Amino acid sequence: MIKPPMVSGRLRLIIVCLCAMLPLLAACNKKRREEQPDRPQLTPNVAMRDVTFHSAALNRDMHYRVILPATIAKGTKLSVVYLLHGGNGSFRDWSNYSDVARFAERGLILVYAARR
Numbered sequence: 001m002i003k004p005p006m007v008s009g010r011l012r013l014i015i016v017c018l019c020a021m022l023p024l025l026a027a028c029n030k031k032r033r034e035e036q037p038d039r040p041q042l043t044p045n046v047a048m049r050d051v052t053f054h055s056a057a058l059n060r061d062m063h064y065r066v067i068l069p070a071t072i073a074k075g076t077k078l079s080v081v082y083l084l085h086g087g088n089g090s091f092r093d094w095s096n097y098s099d100v101a102r103f104a105e106r107g108l109i110l111v112y113a114a115r116r
Helices: 009-034 092-097 100-106
Strands: 045-057 060-069 079-083 108-113
Touching: 009 060, 045 100, 060 092, 092 100, 092 108, 100 108
Parallel strands: 079 108
Antiparallel strands: 045 060, 060 108
């Protein structure tokens, strides 16, 4: 039978303290991200809309951001690209931290969905 390695009392205390601090650090990071100002990187030829709708299935309001060409000729069909942020991100992340809005100038509709 293989015996697990012995962990000293001091090392055990350090491990317990680190494990206890992880949720606190995660909460601090989330709060810091929520406090970030909304500064979308847009170009003059695109329009942005933040939309909220109530999801009956989730029983809560859902948020998403849409960026599209500023002018669209009547009857024009455009492709839609759905962008997901991942992790603890926000539906604002793609437009705030990248220049992805430039693709809307080329005839794409970009939709950034909120998490959960």
